[in-house]
């Protein structure tokens with residue numbers, strides 16, 4: 001096996017994720033919650049750095065990658081919950097951005113937040129009536145931290161584990177910025193961000209040629 005490939009889930013975990021995914025697909029928000037609570041405990045999702053490649057003004061789209069996009073197809077689904085881990089949040093704004101399978105973003109200008117042309121592998125969406133989201137994309141590649149990033153100079157050249165960035169916002173809750181990582185990635189342990197957040201590491205199930213992941217966000221109440 002390619003040592004850089006993120007392994008598929010083990011059998012028991014795959015089944016658990018499959019059942020959770022099925023519950024989400026069937027609209028079973030109440031079914032999804034107990035499994036969430038049982039596997040991860042109930043607390044707000046750990047935040048993470050925004051990173052240098054965030055950009056404002058991305059288009060509303062949940063399909064980040066078309067069929068021509070190189071890489072392994074990936075579908076990530078889940079629910080945005082309030083801090084009790086059981087009240088879904090419809091209409092939460094979910095922003096997502098990531099590198100392509102070769103580890104490249106659509107901009108080579110870190111920190112150029114307002115550039116608004118040629119958005120690629122980025123999008124935003126609102127959660128549905130059950131607080132659910134679904135994105136279609138490809139498994140992102142790893143990339144080295146570029147040199148001369150203000151505040152991150154000491155990490156220059158270090159390889160980041162594969163990840164997808166999210167920002168999740170809802171009017172009565174504290175906005176969340178986080179990164180989602182993938183179990184089995186050998187670069188997680190030494191990463192100064194991923195290594196401290198095991199709850200933000202998910203297993204990707206293999207489903208034919210697809211990879212599937214499930215992740216539920218929990219937002220702290222704003223008052």
Ligand SMILES: [Fe+2]
Pocket residue numbers: 051053099163165
């Ligand atoms: Fe990143």
